Amino acid sequence: MCAGFDPVAEYKARTKKSAEWFEVASRHLPGGVTGNVKFYPPYPVYLKRAKGSHVWDLDGNDYIDYMLCFGPLILGHAHPKVIDAIRKQLDRDGTQIFGAPHELEVRMAERLKKIFPFSDAVRFTNSGLEATMHALRVAKGAKKRSRIAKFEGAYHGCYDEVLVSLTPSEDAAGPRAAPQTVSGSYGTSETVINNVQVLPYNDIENTVRILKAHKDDLAALIMEPVQRGFVVPDLEFLRIVRETTRELGIILIFDEVMSGFRMEKYGGAATVYGIDPDMICLGKIIGGGFPCGAFMGKRDIMDMVNPVTRAKNERVFHGGTFNGHPTILAAGMATLDVLEEPKTYPYLNKVSDNLRDGFNDLFGRMGYEAKAIGPGSTFNLVFTKGKIADYRDAAKCDVKLRQKLDFGMLARGLHFHPDKPFYTCTEHSDKDVDQTLKVAEEVLKKMKV
DSSP: OOTTOOHHHHHHHHOHHHHHHHHHHHTTSGGGSSSGGGOOSSOOOOEEEEEBTEEEETTOOEEEESOGGGTTOTTOBTOHHHHHHHHHHHHHHSSSOOSSOOHHHHHHHHHHHHHSTTOOEEEEESSHHHHHHHHHHHHHHHHTOOEEEEETTOOOOSSTTTOBSSSOOHHHHOOTTSOOOOBSSTTOOHHHHHTEEEEOTTOHHHHHHHHHHTTTTEEEEEEOSSBTTTBOOOHHHHHHHHHHHHHHTOEEEEEOTTTTTOSSSSSOHHHHHTOOOSEEEEEGGGGTTSSOEEEEEOHHHHGGGOTTTSOGGGSOOOOOTTTTOHHHHHHHHHHHHHHHSTTHHHHHHHHHHHHHHHHHHHHHHTTOSOEEEOSTTEEEEEOOSSOOOSHHHHHTSOHHHHHHHHHHHHTTTEEOOTTSOEEOOTTOOHHHHHHHHHHHHHHHHHHOO
16 A cells, blocks of 8 residues: 555545534534444544535535435435425425325325335335334234344344344354344344344355245245345345245345335336335335335235224234325425436436446556446445455455545545445436546555555
């Protein structure tokens, strides 16, 4: 590494007001943030303003934004059609929320069922986290079983049941073919840990073996078809998982909170790969930048929450005062309107491919063992020469090189969360892509010996 290149020092020099605000925020918010994912050392950029594909921080620095609120802003910041839909809803309805059933819930549900036709019914939530939580509860109620399965390295939210084996240490994780269930948070009870069976992603033989061994006590298998938004599945693996869960009577839940509408075409991974799960969970994009989620599925499963067809002591509880919030659904409907336009995905794919391919070209020309990987409008930068098929492969990447690149790019006007994927949007321009690759090339040169 170049001894004179200190990207963290450059970052600190550029973001002095963020550093000052971090000190103020830390007096009131643990770690200076309202969620651990928003923090990164030495302190995060504190933002002041946004428009389109750009954001500005407290120091007035202009950044091309590739965080996009971790993915929901697929149309960029303050898209005029989304803002217009919000204003019209408020004017039309005379309130920001009814707290009672309303027409827009049904219209959005009808729309989602057309996109994912294997689903017969929909319930809305306030986040993707809530969507997966309620889907699992419904599945357990339907099967009258308490245990679930998930894949090592998969993120489904920050509640105890699924916050296991997210980023386990190599010592604790156990054999690759038979991963151990490892708590992802201090304070998780042994009872919860014992109720989760962990599986090896992209490993057909061992996934099938473990599922068959536990077929009598597993209610559901929840999975990100594209793990963490960038680790793509082997298609035969997905197909066998679908066949096996159906054969064993285990409910298959696709968590498409991240992959939903960020694949190469309108829909999700289920659409692109042609695999129909029993249930699907959505979030982020269907709220148009506001808190929203949904779980959907086959009629017999979804009817577990039905207060008309099931007695109180025979149904699964699902609640939420803000579920189906009209302002949020108006924003989501406007977002889907734009995504449905014939030109949207070709343009978004072009921008995403040019950026991803540009990074890969830079890595190759400059002699780095690194790659940009991920489908559609999400990709991650990994410093490795090997294939990334699961969490354990990703965990072996060179994090020090990635950190140097990250802070070098942050200090030169690119905004994203270090170590996390990049997200593109319809507002990113060719100029944005060219500037991004120019910055990346400058930093990669400085990183060379």
